[in-house]
Amino acid sequence: YHAKREDDGVCAFSVSMHRALERRQQMTERLGEAIREDRLALHYQPQIDLRTGRLTGAEALCRWQDATWGWVSPGEFIPMAEERGLIRALGDRVLEQATRQLLGWGEQELTLPGRLSLNISAQQFADPHLAEHIQRLTAGLSATAIALELTESDFMRDPEQAVTITRALRKAGFTLAIDDFGTGYSSLAYLRRFSAQALKIDMSFVRHMLANHHDRTIVETIIAMAQALGMKTVAEGVETAEQVAALAEMGCDEAQGYHFGRPLPAEAFAAQWLEQALDDAQEPT
Numbered sequence: 001y002h003a004k005r006e007d008d009g010v011c012a013f014s015v016s017m018h019r020a021l022e023r024r025q026q027m028t029e030r031l032g033e034a035i036r037e038d039r040l041a042l043h044y045q046p047q048i049d050l051r052t053g054r055l056t057g058a059e060a061l062c063r064w065q066d067a068t069w070g071w072v073s074p075g076e077f078i079p080m081a082e083e084r085g086l087i088r089a090l091g092d093r094v095l096e097q098a099t100r101q102l103l104g105w106g107e108q109e110l111t112l113p114g115r116l117s118l119n120i121s122a123q124q125f126a127d128p129h130l131a132e133h134i135q136r137l138t139a140g141l142s143a144t145a146i147a148l149e150l151t152e153s154d155f156m157r158d159p160e161q162a163v164t165i166t167r168a169l170r171k172a173g174f175t176l177a178i179d180d181f182g183t184g185y186s187s188l189a190y191l192r193r194f195s196a197q198a199l200k201i202d203m204s205f206v207r208h209m210l211a212n213h214h215d216r217t218i219v220e221t222i223i224a225m226a227q228a229l230g231m232k233t234v235a236e237g238v239e240t241a242e243q244v245a246a247l248a249e250m251g252c253d254e255a256q257g258y259h260f261g262r263p264l265p266a267e268a269f270a271a272q273w274l275e276q277a278l279d280d281a282q283e284p285t
């Protein structure tokens with residue numbers, strides 16, 4: 001059947017809309033399966049102390065490889081999990097897998113120095129029993145081995161509730177970091193009350209900091225503010241030696257980014273970062 005000419009545009013539009021919706025629907029189903037079958041992976045990215053150059057911990061980042069679509073970006077599947085009510089289940093698998101990994105490394109006599117950082121989404125954060133929940137899923141680990149990252153905008157969604165929950169998390173011994181800092185309109189009054197130990201400077205500021213005076217000022221201001229509040233700073237998305245030097249000079253504490261290392265599967269991370277640390281420690285002095 002041939003539609004009238006003026007209808008063609010409308011038809012083409014709705015066909016592509018339909019395809020996009022279908023893809024999203026299929027993807028949601030496949031993501032749900034991957035979560036239930038525990039087929040999501042974690043990759044680990046090193047975090048480096050800018051004063052000593054040493055490993056201070058790692059961030060675990062969720063990865064999903066689908067049979068049809070290949071690797072799907074967390075930038076796509078995390079928001080999808082949040083919209084489709086899958087994020088709590090996903091978050092639970094991440095916590096369990098990270099726990100198994102840390103305990104497994106321990107059995108191999110490999111220890112991650114410092115902490116493993118885990119990303120927590122707003123919907124997990126809304127659980128008033130989050131601290132107990134995380135304690136249960138990370139049984140066998142000390143709370144001091146774990147840092148929880150929450151984005152600045154998640155903190156500010158319901159700041160009073162965030163104050164209560166962060167208090168409970170701190171009381172349980174977990175470290176807290178505010179992720180993507182600088183993008184989320186925190187009020188300074190709340191920043192103190194959240195009692196997070198670290199601010200992660202969003203990579204959008206780090207990226208242009210050397211060329212753009214405005215961005216450099218933002219980075220300097222975040223560092224100064226963190227210092228005034230007794231918090232650490234971690235720069236995200238550090239890709240060049242020049243950025244490392246500038247951040248160290250500004251007094252930034254830690255950095256994470258491709259300059260030091262990309263997120264790696266557990267085995268590759270252990271081989272490159274943990275066995276190396278073990279070798280260093282065993283070197284005769």
Ligand code: C2E
Nearest residue numbers: 061062074075078094119120121237238239256257258263
């Ligand atoms: P994020 O927590 O801010 O993580 C940092 C992101 O920057 C990661 O992207 C990491 O791979 C990327 N990155 C690190 N260094 C560099 C660099 O030097 N240059 C550039 N261009 N990028 C760098 P990724 O892995 O795609 O994750 C994106 C976001 O997805 C994360 O941002 C986080 O918000 C979310 N996410 C990842 N895993 C989880 C998870 O297990 N749970 C939750 N709730 N969210 C997660």
Ligand code: MG
Nearest residue numbers: 059119149179
């Ligand atoms: Mg993060």
Ligand code: MG
Nearest residue numbers: 179180200236
């Ligand atoms: Mg971030």
Ligand code: MG
Nearest residue numbers: 151179180202
């Ligand atoms: Mg982010």
